[in-house]
Amino acid sequence: MIRLLYIGNALSQKGKNATSVEILSSRLRQFCKVKIASSKQNKIFRLLDMLFLVLKNHRRTDFVLIDTYSTTNFYYALIISQLSRALKVRYIPILHGGNLEKRLKENPKMSKMIFGNAYRLVSPSNFLKEHFQSYGYKNVEFIPNTIEVKDFEFCNRNIDRIKLFWLRSFSKIYNPKLAVLILDNLLKKGYNAELYMVGPDSDGSLIEIKQLVKQMNLNVKFTGKLSKKEWIEISKDSNIFINTTNFDNMPVSVIEAMALGLPIVSTDVGGLPFLITNNEDGLLVPPNDINAMADAIIKLKKDTNLKDKLVIKARKKVEKFDWNQVRVKWERLLS
Secondary structure, three states, X not given: OEEEEEEOOOOHHHOOOOOHHHHHHHHHOOOEEEEEEOOOOOHHHHHHHHHHHHHHHHHHOOEEEEEEOOOOXXXXXXXXXXXXXXXXXXXXXXXXXXXXXXXXXXXXXXXXXHHOOOOOEEEOOHHHHHHHHHOOOOOEEEOXXXXXXXXXXXXXXXXXXXXXXXXXXXXXXXXXXXXXXXXXXXXXXXXOEEEEEEOOXXXXXXXXXXXXXXXXXXXXXXXEOOOHHHHHHHHOOOOEEEXXXXXXXXXXXXXXXXXXXXXXXEXXXXXXXXXXXXXXXXXXXXXXXXXXXXXXXXXXXXXHHHHHXXXXXXXXXXXXXXXXXXXXXXXXXHO
């Protein structure tokens, strides 16, 4: 059996959303032996935990998988990748975050140390695959983020009263403020609208958004972090999914919403246009454009035929991301 060490931020038990290292590792265990790190909340202890896992197990390891982002985690990836090189263990960075190109541009030497010496690079989106290839990295495999399609019951909803659904960590890069401003815009235009915002705080943005909602005297329902089962249940009372992010790659939250039959209105950033074809399986608008997103929402409300087409095609598209299909790609890579 293939033996893996999977390095990433496994912080769902600390109030954060579950990340790839937790979700994907549980699926890889169907045909691999997998050990993960780290669930330590303190960043220094987390790094030490990651280092200890590799040092202790490198002789009994076939591959080290490394979740790689553009933020602090980039330096974790740098350190773990170079330790793996020194110990002669093959490692595979998994590319996350729509802003990784900034690292390729601003930190070319460190990027080359990580990515140039990897066994393979795994990109969950063709967006990042194309960017990395343009910088000379040819060993990039496209393996999309995956869901269990059977867990998502499709429902084509009517849009009488506009019921918006926002699902993400409260972080500035995901621009939760835009969701609130869109609600206000719709109300001022005379539409009956409401907004659910689901997710934990990441950088203090939740407090700021709640203060903004209070100042604007809006009725926004904040749920905090919910389990997948819980938020799916709440989403049944919603009829439009909005994705307001400024940077993105291949967000699982959007894929899941597409599977559920929620029509998508998203900012046209990062990997989103590689996931959503505008006017075919979702609507894309410029980032941070309140009027454009509000107008797209109104368009869905008024044009039932368009809405029906979008949700049906979106469901068919994301069925290709079902684990039963994606698993084959991982088996081929790791074999």
